[in-house]
Amino acid sequence: VQLVESGGGVVQPGRSLRLSCAATGFIFSSNAMSWVRQAPGKGLEWVALISYDGTNKYYADFVKGRFTISRDNSKNTLYLQMNGLRPEDTAVYHCAKDNWGPEYWGQGTVVTVSS
């Protein structure tokens, strides 16, 4: 199993960013996928989960209405569209293969929200 995140960077407050997670080594279309973040020096925060077929999506309260999780099973890729970014969204964002919880994790991509 390999999960490689990309798309992070430095962005101004209020702007948008789209993260991607390329998955290999397992049947992507059969597995739910998650995003989890970790602010600098802080603990883990669950962000969102999408079902194997994209039908069901669930979000943490702090990102509802701003972030959208999606997937393209033909490309084995998971996405996180982040709008209305705030300084408190600064974190390393990890994607994870879900199996009774986040089973395998990527190395993460860094998002910094700063003016």
Added chain:
Amino acid sequence: EVVMTQSPLSLPVTLGQPASISCRSSQSLLYSDGNTYLNWFQQRPGQSPRRLIYNVSNRDSGVPDRFSGSGSGTDFTLKISRVEAEDVGVYYCMQGTHWPFTFGPGTKVDVK
């Protein structure tokens, strides 16, 4: 949302000795399907998290058998039978029963 608490938040350990971390949830984690979706994760310094335990007591592939999980309802425990140097890091519990999923604050394990 379900609030997860852990104790202690810092755990100095002696190599070769046992260690135990407690995790409590503000609501029962027993799901209607009979499963209890409580996970434990290890995060070594500078690394991504690694899952150790799922559904309270099931070890993930490759996890040493010195790690064990137990508990039910709202009270859960992660035990390390004999701490090794590679076990240093932060340990998190996470509930996957109620939306949104939530993590505990983490317990930092280091050597005395």
